[in-house]
Amino acid sequence: MARFGMVIDTKKCVGCMDCVVACKTENDVPDGHCRDWISQRLQGEMPDLRLTITSERCNHCDSPPCVTCCPTGASHVQDFGKVVLVDHGKCIGCKACLAACPYGARFIHPDGYADKCTFCMHRVERGLAPACVDVCPTRCMYFGDLDDPESEVSRLIATRRHFVLKPDAGTRPRIFYLE
Amino acid sequence: MNRISRRRFLKIAGFGAGAAALAAASTRRLSGAIPAGTAGVRTVPTYCDICFWKCNAVAHVRDGQLWKIVGNPDDPLCQGRLCPRGTGGVGAHFDPDRLRAPLMRRKERGEEKWVEVTWDEALGYIAERMQTIKAKYGPEAVALFSHGIGGTFLKHTLRAYGITNSAAPSFAQCRGPRDVGFNLTFGEEIGSPERTDIRNARCLVLIGSHLGENMHNTQVQEFAEANGNGATIIVADPRFSIAASKAQHYLPVKPGTDLALLLAWMNVLVTEGLYDTDYVTQHGYGFDYFKAELAQYTPEWAYPETGIAPEIIRATAREMARHRPATLVHPGRHATWYGDDTQRSRAIALLNALLGSWGRKGGFYYPSSMDVPAYPYPPYPQSARGKVDNPKQRFPFATETITTGIREATITGQPYPVKGWFVYATNLIHAMPNQEETIRAIRALDLLVVVDVIPSEIAGWADVVLPEATYLERYDDLNVETFRDPFIALRQPVVTPPADQKPNWWIARELALKLGLGAYYPWHDIEEYLDFRLKGAGLSLAELKQKGLVRGPQQPLYFEDGVPAEFPTPSGKIEFYSTQLKDAGFDPVPRYTRPADGPPGTFRLLSGRAPVHTFSRTQSNPVLRDAMDENEVWVNGDVGARLGLHSGDYVRLRNQDGVVSDRVKARVTAAIRPDCVYMVHGFGHTSKGLRSTFGKGASDAQLMTRYAVDPLMGGTGINVNFVTIEQGA
Ligand code: SF4
Numbered sequence: 001m002a003r004f005g006m007v008i009d010t011k012k013c014v015g016c017m018d019c020v021v022a023c024k025t026e027n028d029v030p031d032g033h034c035r036d037w038i039s040q041r042l043q044g045e046m047p048d049l050r051l052t053i054t055s056e057r058c059n060h061c062d063s064p065p066c067v068t069c070c071p072t073g074a075s076h077v078q079d080f081g082k083v084v085l086v087d088h089g090k091c092i093g094c095k096a097c098l099a100a101c102p103y104g105a106r107f108i109h110p111d112g113y114a115d116k117c118t119f120c121m122h123r124v125e126r127g128l129a130p131a132c133v134d135v136c137p138t139r140c141m142y143f144g145d146l147d148d149p150e151s152e153v154s155r156l157i158a159t160r161r162h163f164v165l166k167p168d169a170g171t172r173p174r175i176f177y178l179e
Numbered sequence: 180m181n182r183i184s185r186r187r188f189l190k191i192a193g194f195g196a197g198a199a200a201l202a203a204a205s206t207r208r209l210s211g212a213i214p215a216g217t218a219g220v221r222t223v224p225t226y227c228d229i230c231f232w233k234c235n236a237v238a239h240v241r242d243g244q245l246w247k248i249v250g251n252p253d254d255p256l257c258q259g260r261l262c263p264r265g266t267g268g269v270g271a272h273f274d275p276d277r278l279r280a281p282l283m284r285r286k287e288r289g290e291e292k293w294v295e296v297t298w299d300e301a302l303g304y305i306a307e308r309m310q311t312i313k314a315k316y317g318p319e320a321v322a323l324f325s326h327g328i329g330g331t332f333l334k335h336t337l338r339a340y341g342i343t344n345s346a347a348p349s350f351a352q353c354r355g356p357r358d359v360g361f362n363l364t365f366g367e368e369i370g371s372p373e374r375t376d377i378r379n380a381r382c383l384v385l386i387g388s389h390l391g392e393n394m395h396n397t398q399v400q401e402f403a404e405a406n407g408n409g410a411t412i413i414v415a416d417p418r419f420s421i422a423a424s425k426a427q428h429y430l431p432v433k434p435g436t437d438l439a440l441l442l443a444w445m446n447v448l449v450t451e452g453l454y455d456t457d458y459v460t461q462h463g464y465g466f467d468y469f470k471a472e473l474a475q476y477t478p479e480w481a482y483p484e485t486g487i488a489p490e491i492i493r494a495t496a497r498e499m500a501r502h503r504p505a506t507l508v509h510p511g512r513h514a515t516w517y518g519d520d521t522q523r524s525r526a527i528a529l530l531n532a533l534l535g536s537w538g539r540k541g542g543f544y545y546p547s548s549m550d551v552p553a554y555p556y557p558p559y560p561q562s563a564r565g566k567v568d569n570p571k572q573r574f575p576f577a578t579e580t581i582t583t584g585i586r587e588a589t590i591t592g593q594p595y596p597v598k599g600w601f602v603y604a605t606n607l608i609h610a611m612p613n614q615e616e617t618i619r620a621i622r623a624l625d626l627l628v629v630v631d632v633i634p635s636e637i638a639g640w641a642d643v644v645l646p647e648a649t650y651l652e653r654y655d656d657l658n659v660e661t662f663r664d665p666f667i668a669l670r671q672p673v674v675t676p677p678a679d680q681k682p683n684w685w686i687a688r689e690l691a692l693k694l695g696l697g698a699y700y701p702w703h704d705i706e707e708y709l710d711f712r713l714k715g716a717g718l719s720l721a722e723l724k725q726k727g728l729v730r731g732p733q734q735p736l737y738f739e740d741g742v743p744a745e746f747p748t749p750s751g752k753i754e755f756y757s758t759q760l761k762d763a764g765f766d767p768v769p770r771y772t773r774p775a776d777g778p779p780g781t782f783r784l785l786s787g788r789a790p791v792h793t794f795s796r797t798q799s800n801p802v803l804r805d806a807m808d809e810n811e812v813w814v815n816g817d818v819g820a821r822l823g824l825h826s827g828d829y830v831r832l833r834n835q836d837g838v839v840s841d842r843v844k845a846r847v848t849a850a851i852r853p854d855c856v857y858m859v860h861g862f863g864h865t866s867k868g869l870r871s872t873f874g875k876g877a878s879d880a881q882l883m884t885r886y887a888v889d890p891l892m893g894g895t896g897i898n899v900n901f902v903t904i905e906q907g908a
């Protein structure tokens with residue numbers, strides 16, 4: 001059974017936000033909200049500066065606090081790809097998951113339910129990559145099965161230096177950033 | 180961490196605050212039943228118009244409504260991936276601030292008081308005024324300012340009427356100096372899309388060019404590819420740009436001294452014998468004179484000018500030489516900076532010549548295009564009066580019409596009066612420096628017609644505003660691309676305009692009919708025109724409608740695969756020494772003059788691009804506005820500390836002439852030198868019609884009251900303005 005994850009090459013990412021815009025149009029994300037976003041961290045002094053750009057979204061954590069805290073079972077891990085999803089019908093909009101997620105990945109949709117990145121499951125089920133991965137003009141994003149050692153994502157993680165966001169939060173995030 | 184795309188209110192909204200913000204539902208989805216027969220997804224290939232790059236795209240319509248737009252996988256320009264602006268292009272259709280019906284002015288110019296009229300009334304009025312101008316001053320008294328392929332048909336109508344003055348800001352306000360500088364050196368221009376072989380470069384040198392923020396799609400994709408392949412990247416920029424963050428060598432050059440750096444690099448290549456001697460011997464003209472001139476520009480000489488240490492100048496020059504000829508010193512695009520821009524561009528050309536990169540893999544390739552015969556129109560009327568923009572050829576090397584020259588002639592009435600302006604899809608108030616001069620010119624007009632999609636600032640000054648259908652709602656002329664891989668592409672309507680907006684071809688044709696110029700429109704519908712042209716190329720409209728583009732065979736790209744090494748300069752060689760410059764009284768080899776500093780306590784104002792906006796044309800697009808809804812002014816960290824200024828504080832900028840900007844957020848950062856500030860162009864809208872973006876951020880253009888004119892070709896260098904920071908805004 002697959003366990004989907006993402007690898008993003010920060011060496012190539014230019015922070016252009018195409019991934020953000022593509023997600024918005026693909027998924028009709030309402031104005032004022034986004035399911036993915038860009039963070040920039042600048043270190044050092046001129047001219048020895050270092051900029052780290054990360055395209056961020058729900059990490060589809062292996063230990064997702066948003067799921068364990070959910071009182072209704074709306075937030076759940078689906079079998080296919082072990083992707084963390086929200087059942088809109090069950091969700092009561094109580095915001096427990098918003099508070100539990102250390103990444104700020106969730107928001108309340110104007111229709112009243114908790115919303116976030118779905119890894120574009122509607123596309124993946126049809127054999128397509130998530131919209132952000134597909135649009136990225138620098139081709140710095142990879143999507144695939146972390147449990148398959150032959151997959152591109154597994155091979156990149158095995159061969160390149162990488163980091164995850166907030167490793168200390170104990171969430172075991174599944175988005176890996178190449179240095 | 181500085182989250183640049185996610186709003187702060189999002190972080191707190193979940194805990195009770197910001198309910199109002201959350202209540203705003205998507206403006207893009209209309210509720211209600213799906214119109215009969217439209218259920219499901221349909222796709223339409225077309226080409227993008229959010230900038231002039233013209234990427235080929237596939238628009239998706241879901242249940243009868245525009246949904247999304249993605250890159251056409253067959254497109255050699257975008258390789259199936261649009262840039263963020265193109266991806267957000269669907270927002271242009273949904274933009275709540277769009278012009279909806281023709282408008283006529285009912286108060287003073289610039290007051291933005293309108294009456295809605297019918298197309299018949301609007302075009303009838305325009306035609307009548309044009310005939311009056313023609314009778315009194317001649318047809319040359321009408322001028323056209325136009326940007327992009329959409330202006331083709333309007334230009335055709337106006338040429339048929341008899342105009343001679345037609346200009347785009349892309350020359351004198353943008354790439355003009357670059358193209359003239361390369362022309363003077365190699366006998367050829369860089370063109371658009373640029374003929375830069377970034378993909379194959381082993382060493383890429385960017386001088387102020389901020390690829391990654393500047394999103395010309397192919398260039399950014401190839402930049403990432405070269406970077407991923409381990410190419411050496413060298414960036415000279417007063418600001419630590421995104422591109423600089425990818426560089427192995429970042430040179431925070433003092434603003435305005437790039438030419439000194441270029442001369443010192445060339446000095447190192449020549450003194451150390453690192454240049455391509457075979458190439459220079461075979462193709463160069465006047466090298467000995469050039470070499471003698473260069474001797475003075477040592478890295479030690481350049482150090483106090485540029486602030487770049489001699490050993491770094493030497494190390495980077497050697498790195499360039501190590502990878503030649505696959506070292507590309509990028510010519511940039513927006514090149515109107517300091518008034519000596521053609522000579523700086525010539526220095527870039529000469530540095531490339533020393534590296535032997537012109538005509539070589541990883542340098543500059545030779546583009547090609549397919550043959551599509553023009554439509555056989557009757558000849559245009561001839562005029563003996565010439566153009567107004569460049570009287571007595573005072574700018575001897577101008578190769579295109581100078582917008583600011585037309586503006587000046589409009590103010591002075593010399594060499595002859597200009598009484599009517601047509602402005603198509605270019606926001607002249609933001610596009611030309613010194614807004615006061617633009618407004619003075621407008622006041623001298625008898626007629627100002629603006630054709631646009633949104634109520635831009637220039638539209639606010641018009642007598643008649645004609646609302647155009649967006650690119651997603653219209654046909655345009657074919658894009659017969661000159662590129663590495665030639666192709667012919669079609670723009671076609673995906674959805675219908677939401678109100679009374681019309682395609683430009685229809686507007687131009689109806690106006691021609693009103694002017695009695697029906698003979699210039701033998702076709703009745705643009706499909707007829709397009710099919711005729713395509714048949715001439717052995718294709719058909721039906722085929723293009725289905726595929727979007729048809730590609731031609733790739734031609735040889737480099738000297739090594741058969742392109743003849745010919746240089747259409749006066750000497751037939753690469754001109755290290757330019758006799759034509761010498762004869763016209765200019766430096767035959769570029770010479771450095773130190774740029775004037777600003778008054779003490781001021782900062783040089785620099786500007787650039789953001790990846791999610793194009794010029795001042797996209798800030799009201801709801802998708803792109805959501806990605807970035809205001810600009811920031813970058814202020815050096817030490818300066819910020821001295822002023823007690825923090826990121827997020829609002830400030831105003833006051834320039835040397837007392838012009839004060841709108842409020843703009845400060846970004847206090849180590850990523851910029853202390854002698855300058857930087858902001859993204861295009862924000863700070865003042866048009867009342869642009870409700871969604873009115874007053875968001877500040878306009879750099881408003882502060883560009885001074886400009887340094889390039890004596891070779893009339894370009895307007897804008898990096899000569901200085902500002903102070905006013906806090907507590
Ligand atoms: S689209 Fe790609 S390059 Fe652009 S910000 Fe997203 S991940 Fe980075």
Ligand code: SF4
Nearest residue numbers: 058059061064066101
């Ligand atoms: S990133 Fe947040 S929302 Fe996503 S799985 Fe982890 S805890 Fe849950």
Ligand code: SF4
Nearest residue numbers: 227230233234262265
């Ligand atoms: S570069 Fe971007 S905005 Fe320009 S044509 Fe291509 S996709 Fe459209």
